[in-house]
Amino acid sequence: MKLFYFLLSGLVIFTSNLVLANDHITVTDKGLVIRFEAAPDGTKVLRLEAVTSEIFRVSATSKSEFKETNSLMVKEDLSYEANWQHEIDADTLRMWTDKVTAHVNLKTAEILFKDPSGKIILKEKTGGGRRFDSASTEENSYSSFSQHFQKNEAEGIYGLGQHQAGLFNYRDRHVDLTQYNGVAVVPFMISTNQYGLLWDNNSITKFGDTRIPEPISKLTLQPGLEDDAKGLKAIYASDRSNPTKGLERLESTIAYTDLPSLKNLPEFDQHRGAVTWTGYITPEHVGIHTFKLIYSGYIKITMNNQVLMDTWRESWNPGFEEFDYDLSSTATAVKIEWIPESDQSFLDLSYLKPLEGKEEDLFGFASEAGEYLDYYFIYGEEMDDVISGYRTLTGKAKIMPKWVMGFWQSRERYKTQEELLETVRNFREKQIPLDNIVQDWSYWEEDAWGSHEFDKDRFPDPEAMIKEVHDLNARIMISVWPKFYEGIDNNRVMDEKGMLYRQNIVNQQKDWIGEGYVSTFYDAFNPAARSMFWDQLNKRLFSIGIDAWWLDATEPDIHSNASISQRKTLMDPTALGSSTAFFNAYSLVNAKGIYEGQRKAAPDQRVFILTRSAFAGIQRYSAATWSGDIASRFDEMERQIAGGLNFSLSGLPYWTTDIGGFFVEDKYDRPHPEGDALDEWRELNTRWTQFGAFTPLFRAHGQYPHREIYNIAPEEHPAYQSMLYYNKLRYRLMPYIYSITGAVYHEDNTIMRPLVMDFKDPKVRDIGNQYMFGPSIMVTPVTVYQANTKAVYLPKHAGWYDMYSGKFLEGEQTITAEAPYERMPLFIKAGAIIPFGSEIFHTAERMQDEILLFVYAGNDGEFCLYDDGHTDYAYENGQFDKILISYSEQDKTLKINERVGKKHQNRVDKIDFKVIVIDRDKPKPLDFDQIPDFSFSYTGEALSIKLNN
Incomplete structure (x- = not known):
């Protein structure tokens, strides 16, 4: 240098x-x-x-x-x-x-x-x-x-991982x-x-506006306009059908944030009751206030008769919301209605007052x-360049095994070996595409969490179970927690070597299983502990054929809903120092141990990890992230879109969500939903499946009701038909999907792309409910119950095509798109080249020997068709195929360039291409059986085809 x-x-x-x-x-x-x-x-x-x-x-x-x-x-x-x-x-x-x-x-x-x-x-x-x-x-x-x-004028700010408030652009937040x-x-x-x-x-x-939110007691609160008392009037009713009768008291603060703070609640029946706060708010500073909400149960907030929040969250896992309201110098009427549903529900309301002066023009980071x-x-000149820079610093995102890009079926949980196997058999018999079955937690004996051993009564022959899954051309992923019950062998061995966090054991804190068991987590910041953790997994699970790892509770969630100070105490000290200094990084080092352990044990088998928490750099350990234990609601589904887009803009390309949401409201719960609730449940899962088919990982999971397609609706029902359609469409798109997966590694690309990545149109900077799936397909999920249209913005571009009909639409306009129950609006940008494959029911069923190429005229375009060994690491040494396909609008010419790359185990000598050309004057539907406009065979040498013959 x-x-x-x-x-x-x-x-x-x-x-x-x-x-x-x-x-x-x-x-x-x-x-x-x-x-x-x-x-x-x-x-x-x-x-x-x-x-x-x-x-x-x-x-x-x-x-x-x-x-x-x-x-x-x-x-x-x-x-x-x-x-x-x-x-x-x-x-x-x-x-x-x-x-x-x-x-x-x-x-x-x-x-x-x-x-x-x-x-x-x-x-x-x-x-x-x-x-x-x-x-x-x-x-x-x-x-x-x-x-x-x-701040720069009008800049949009994104990334920061995955958050659940439904915000997309973090400017001024x-x-x-x-x-x-x-x-x-x-x-x-x-x-x-x-x-x-x-x-x-x-x-x-803290990021952006780095001030600490203040309790609402900092505002002037009155129970009535003529009342000199300070605070809001609170009524704690033990009968939610009569919420105006109950214990009354004045409250200046609503701060039931965590388990320690719940002791401040008065005695009332939280399972059947409700709480109402009413009164008036007068601010110290006039202007837009941001109210921050932590909540579980049902919450409804009204100011001056305007409903600002009306939602629900499972009681044991509070969620995060925020809303803005312009408080004037006159008092604002407020009403807060809360149905906690259990004795471990949470509610906290705080706020940020308007910024003043030069502080409005700043954003920052503030760390503890x-x-x-x-x-x-x-x-970077483009956002892709910036993300490439992030990966230069923190590591390449690996190419996932191809089967990971197929459909995964999961539930919380398969309780027996036969339940799991019967599910895979049903998918094959009913010809529903499937690549991965997931075994969630509690497959061990009740008192043996951390043993990594199957309960022999319920899973009598795990090796035979895994073999049958493999024989059925599927893979099996298993849930693994960094958690160990006191008294089991794995706990004892780690404890003797100082590899466990001790405080939860000292506290004798019991969990929620049965009558409760005392447990703790291992210290993943300790390299020797990581190595031992992998050795335990290898001996009990990997050695008998487990294909992939679901790493749960990696925040780490040693004791759910503890306060932040308690959470720090429970993981203190780490092997690297104070838990305060390393609080956010546990998931990174935990994934590191699994990745390095498996690559050493099986160098030719791609690692795959799904983890509930994430941190910068985790992509280099072949880790994906899901959005946690979210609620089964349409508004929750909508919040996932912005969360997934910002996660992608954080440089981490592999993200997924529980299709259908994890935890359900009572109306959906046992014995089963009926009537209107059943209709809503089916539509919720249909719309979520449509969305999920166009996320990096396509995965159904959740608590009861069971999430298998045939358990949601009968085959003749439109819900079943739509879910099956999008499952099969995902598999038809596998050449496209696997190619953009290859580009994640080779070009530092991003799969789930907010519109702001690809369009220099200022109108897209705040659009967090539409996105590009790869370079060509614009996805517009429907997130409103019984909606049959959706407002869609078509960014400034050469033009767009409705994917289903092939109808051409001009860019830089908002349209009302048709969105019938069975279909989610999808649009293709002019110039797109999309390779579709044959109908398959798992990703290894057929090699990439036949491609149906849809070419959308109106602009120049290109697509790089990619393939490799699917499950090995030979791609790191150049063993892959890249075939650049380009289209010239001026010449109406399609060029298939010479194949580049070293030979790999899945290379086919000849690819049969069938070309369908769609232009604004000749719309064509998405029909895989239509007669192609052109057909030719490709053997690796460059070809050029005129498409206007």
Whole structure:
């Protein structure tokens, strides 16, 4: 690496008003270290390094030196490859590559980044945007700190993992980055202003508006307009059919957030009762207030007779919501109605007042603990470039086994060996495509959680069960928790070696199984513990044929609904240090142990992991994430779309959700739904299946009622017919889907693509309920019960086609799309080339020897058809096929380029192509039996076909 130094140290030291220390600049092979005497934001040492031409690392500390640590999220073999230069001019230090210039203000220590044209991409807060404080941990070396940046005009901000409030664009929002069941934290954001930020910190972090939400007691609360009393009038009724009669009291705070806080509830029948709060709110500051809600049970919130929230969440797993309301100087009438449904339901209401002055123009990260402030700035002309930069830092996303891209059937849970096998047999007999059956938890004996052994009474021959699944051309995934009951052998061995978190054992805290058992989790931050955990799984499960791993409760959820302080205590200390400092990273190191263990045990078999929690870098361990234990409701389904899109924009390409939702309202529960509830249940599962077929992983799961298609509706019912249609369509699309899976690894691509990734249309920046599935298919899920139309925005483009009819539609308009019960609106962009395969019922049924190629005219386009060994790692060594297919609108010519790549075990010598051409004047339906316009065979040499003959 050649470096050019323009070091004017004498001039800088003696220039007036600078705050640099003596020997203030040190040049290293990676960048510069700058020392300050009195930077206004407390920075004493600032480090600026160039990783690549597009990526800069910024580190800062309020101490005299950096205490170096190994990053968990950044890959261990990261190489610094940038050619960079620097110079000092007056009070500014400039360090640049051919893509990015970083400017350091030597008075304030603030940094701004510019592109080659001189345009500001990102600027730290004017005057210095950092803050350092002592962290509240037993480790004195930790600090808490924050970094704030200036917002760019109208930029959209996305990523940050998966969150459940239904928000898409995080500009002007507060985002709590705390791991939780349903919340997957990835401290990486991406902007429409051509940059991303990876915040390298493992502790609980606040993003955006980093203020801590305040309890509603900070507002002026009155039970009545003429009442001098302070607070809202609360009625705790033990009979929800008569909610106005019950215990009355004034309450200024609604903060029943976790188990410790529930003791503040008065005595009333929570199973049958209801609580109502009424009164008036007057704010200290007039303007739009953001109300933050943690809730379970039914909640309805009304202000000035406007319903702002009306939803439900299972009692044992509270959800997160927020809403905005413009509070004026006059009192606002408020009514809050809560049906808790159990004695472990939760409700917390807090708020953020309007920002004022210059604070409105800022966003930032604020973390609880770390050795020093550390972030990576990533520049990219397109969002795909920024995500590629994220993976440069944190690791490539692996290609999943091809069977993973098929349909998975699961339920909570198959209680016996015969139940599981009968399900697979039914799918095969009924000719419903299936690739994976999932065995959820409690397959062990009741008192043997963590043994990883099947209960012999219910699963008498696990090896024979697995063999039959394989003989039926399916795979089996199994639920594995990092949890161990006190007294079992695996617990004892790990405990003797100091590999377990001890506090839950000391507390003798029992779980919810039977009469309850005492348990704890292993310390996944300990490399030896990870190795032992894998050895246990290998001995009991992998060695008998288990194909993949479902890693549950990886937040880690040692004791559900404990307070944050309790959760920290239960996982403290970790092998790396305080739980405060490493709170968010458990899922990453847990997945690391499984991935590394299996790759060593079976080097030629692709690892597949599904984990409930996630963290930056987990994609390099062949891990996907699902959205947790969500509710079976239409509004919950809608929230999943924005959650999945932001997860994808966090650089993690493999995401899934429980089709149908995990936990159901009473109207759907045992013995079975009836009447209107049955109709709604079937439609909910139909609409969710339509959506799920166009997510990276296609997976049905949930509690009772059973989620198999034939248990939801009879074969002649439109629900059954629609679910089967989309299942089969997914398999027809397998050449397309597996090709974009290959592009995830080879081109750092993204499967589930928010419209903002592909269209320079400002109208798409807030659209979080439509998206592209791969490069060509726009998906518009229907999330309203009994809806038969959907408002759809067609982005500015050369044009769009209705996928089913082939009808052409102009872009840059909102249409009312037909959405009958059986169909979800799907649109194809002009210029798309979509390869469909033959009808199959599992992914290994047929090689890629026949392709039906739909070409949508109206614009130039291309598609790279990909194939490889499907289940091995030979693709890492170049053993794969890439066939670039392109279409020229001007020439009306289709080109099939020469096949590139090394031969692999699934290569076919000849591919038969059948081409269907759709244009605005000749719409054609999505019919796989129609006579093709052109047919030809391809043997690997380049071909060119005129499509206007």
